[in-house]
Amino acid sequence: DIVMTQSPDSLAVSLGERATINCKSSQSVFYSPTNKNYLAWYQQKPGQPPKLIIYWASTRESGVPDRFTGGGSGTDFTLTISSLQAEDVAVYYCQQYYYAPSLTFGQGTRLEIK
């Protein structure tokens, strides 16, 4: 199975500051014929289901604020929140869909306000 490892496990950032979450896959999720990375990011706020925020590693889902940016390629990816807002407090998960039908998520990164 492909293992997705996020770092750090938890992160505390001041309001208005940048937050960066890392996701590393045990094998590449880049498919050269499509020139795409098969990686998504989700945000899960307390008591709520996950919400898709980024797919294809860097494409923002409709309605997601542009302070959320996804980057990286191959095995190493980042989710960056450029200016942390109070409503961004959540657990963030990465997910690979390259190795479908086996789909795997990272363990999650808890983002809090410092």
Place this chain on the structure above:
Amino acid sequence: QVQLVESGGDLVRPGGSLTISCALSGFTLSDYYMSWIRQAPGKGLEWISFISSNGGTKHYADSVKGRFSISRDHSKNSLYLQMNSLRAEDTAVYYCARGSAGGQWELYFDTWGQGTLVTVSS
């Protein structure tokens, strides 16, 4: 408005069975792959099963293979998960989730239900 509403979660004894449901609205079930994803209390997300848009292809995580069965009823616009031989480690919130419009090779999840809690305990 696209909406997924799970139901049927319950307290079940180890070794027991349960079927949970997901009622879909705002889109055509036959156009999308659908999945079940679970989250144990205080833990992360675990994909457990998906079914293709026409119902002809089904896949399961190793942790549930042979015990769980996914199905869909287009006439009722609903998705189901039949769970047999339940174990304590199956205790979780079970979410149904819609795969992207791209099909099997684009299986990220753009819509999630609120989840239904299944507790396996004696």
